[in-house]
Amino acid sequence: MGGEYAGRKDMMVYIALCDARWNIRKVIRSIPACLAREGQDAREIFTDQDCLDRLMQKSAGGSATQRLKLRGADGRMAFATVKAVKEQVLLLVYEMEDKSQLPQMTEAQLCALDELPGMNTGPYGNEFYEIQKMNNRLVDSKRSLAKANMQLKETLEQIRKAENIIEILERDPITNLLTEKAFYEKADRILKENPDQDFDIIAVDIERFKIVNDAFGTAAGNQLLCDLSACLLDVGGGELSLSARIRADLFAVLAPHQEARYKSLEDSLGKFADSYSLPARIEVKAGIYRIEERDISTARMCDRAFIAVESIKGIFSKRLAYYDDSMRRKMLMEQKILDTMVESLLREDFLVYLQPKVQLGTGKMIGAEALVRWRHPELGMISPAEFIPVFEKNGFIYSLDMYVCRKACEILERWKATGMHGIPIAVNVSRMDIYHGDLPEQFGKLIETYGLKPQDLHLEITESAYISDSQQLLAVVERLRDSGFVVEMDDFGSGYS
Structure with missing residues (x-):
């Protein structure tokens, strides 16, 4: 072992942890080569077997250093330092040729001391290790908390963005009111x-x-x-x-x-x-x-x-x-009318009554007006005041008016067959009917089908119709009159005249 160091001039450092009997438990540092291996007696490093025991006595709870002669190293001398660590002993053997090697020596010693907590040999023994573990856990907890806080911040930002998107979707783009x-x-x-x-x-x-x-x-x-x-x-x-x-x-x-x-x-x-x-x-x-x-x-x-x-x-x-509930009842009634109007017209639930027109001076009947009533299979007789406004609103009034005209033509046909002549029947023409451009042609076909003359069918148009779309109406009236129909104004003076 001594021959390894003969003539060497470089720095030597040997650090080992020994038990109370100087058996080497762990070699911490050895430069340039191992003076002794783990399991050996550390006293064999020196020529004087009892030198370490005397150093230990000098340390008195601290540390002690002495220059000792290495075994088999041709009388080479080195410094030996011992320090009690709990129930163990830290041994440092070192030699420097010049002061420039001092930083390396210091670094080696510090590294040795740093390794002691990991071996349960710090100044507080096991307690020091537990403190270190708790400290490490605390550091880990802080890191985890910081990471969780970052994730929470990102989540809150995502929630904020989602809330902004929801707010946008809940707003009408034109008025910014709720949808x-x-x-x-x-x-x-x-x-x-x-x-x-x-x-x-x-x-x-x-x-x-x-x-x-x-x-x-x-x-x-x-x-x-x-x-x-x-x-x-x-x-x-x-x-x-x-x-x-x-x-x-x-x-x-x-x-x-x-x-x-x-x-x-x-x-x-x-x-x-x-x-x-x-x-x-x-x-x-x-x-x-x-x-x-x-x-x-x-x-x-x-x-x-x-x-x-x-x-x-x-x-x-x-x-x-x-x-109020009367409005609701009216709405429900209107809905019932809308739901059953087509079927009722096909079943001919709409009845046509004739109201006579009498000449005041003589009492002679000079004509009649066709009036429509609805005999509903569920609701009974329904007044025109209830269903006519609904039909005018949804456009079904045209179908009803043509139905009444056809029924009036059937009556006129029967009268003529029995010899009754010269009694015209007037039918109502809704203001909505004038938007049908083929209205004059439809009346012409009816007259032709039942073998009547245009003068047999008088057409009554309410005066309010002249106000709603006068240009369209006047054009239709002119075509009807050119075809020979008698056009009359109904409810004259009740509104706009």
Whole structure:
């Protein structure tokens, strides 16, 4: 072993951990080669076997250093330092030729000390190791927490972006009010969360809005919608209020019930319509449904508010209407009419009665007027006042008018067969019929089919029809008169004359 170091001039460092009997348990550092291996007695490194025992006694709980002669190294001397570490001993054997090797020596010693905690041999023994483990866990926890915080931050950012997207999807792109679906969902939630608060649904509609788009363009129509939506935002107000554009020109507002609100709403809508900057009359109608049945959907609540709106359309003097059950019954009746009108016409449930026309001076009957009644299989006799407005609105009136004309022609044909001549029958022509360009031809075919003359069938047109589309009507009347039909004005003087 000594021969390995003969004549060597470079630095030598040997660091080992020994037990109390100097048996080497672990070689920590050996430069340039191993003085002794693990399991050997460290005292065999030196010529004096008891030198380490004496050094240990000198250390007195700290450390002690002495220059000793190495075994078999031709009398080469080296420094030996011992230090008690718990129940073990740290042994350092080192030799330097010059001071420039001091940093390397210091580094080697520090590295040895750094390795002690990992071997349960630190100044606090096992406790030091446990502290180190706890510290490592704390560092790991901090790292995990930092990572979790970063993930949470990213998640919150994703949620914020998702909420922004949802908010965009819930808003009408033209007015920035809620969409129909979003309004129903949020209104349902507000109503459930506030069971003791009274609420109203306010429906708002612009009459003849399509004319605005047709006459002034879509941009003007969209601007009208935006301006009205700004007006409606003032109607509700507060956390429990919502405003939405349901579809087209229909708006809805959910607001806590306040009687004083509606006088203000009526005035506001009046000022809006009267002062709006379009060269056309703007009519805005509002319907109010006070929510009494909370077990129905918000969509049905809105329907009831819109029923109230429909009840005042065309009435110039009214801008506001309150829903009541009579409106609902009327709506249900109209729906029943719509559902059964075609089948009833095919079954000839519509009956034609004749009202005589008498000459006042002589009492002689000079003609008759055909009147229609509906003998409904479920509802019984229905007045024309109930079904005629519905038919005029949906266009079915043309089919009914042609049916009545055909029935009148059948009666005239029977009269002529029995020798009755010169008693014409007048039939009503709806203002909606004039939009059928082939109306004169249709009447001509009827007359020809039943072998009649045009003078046998008088056509009565209400005076209101002349106002709704005078140019179209006058053109049709002129063609009818040219064909020989007698055209009369019905309800003369009752309206516009």
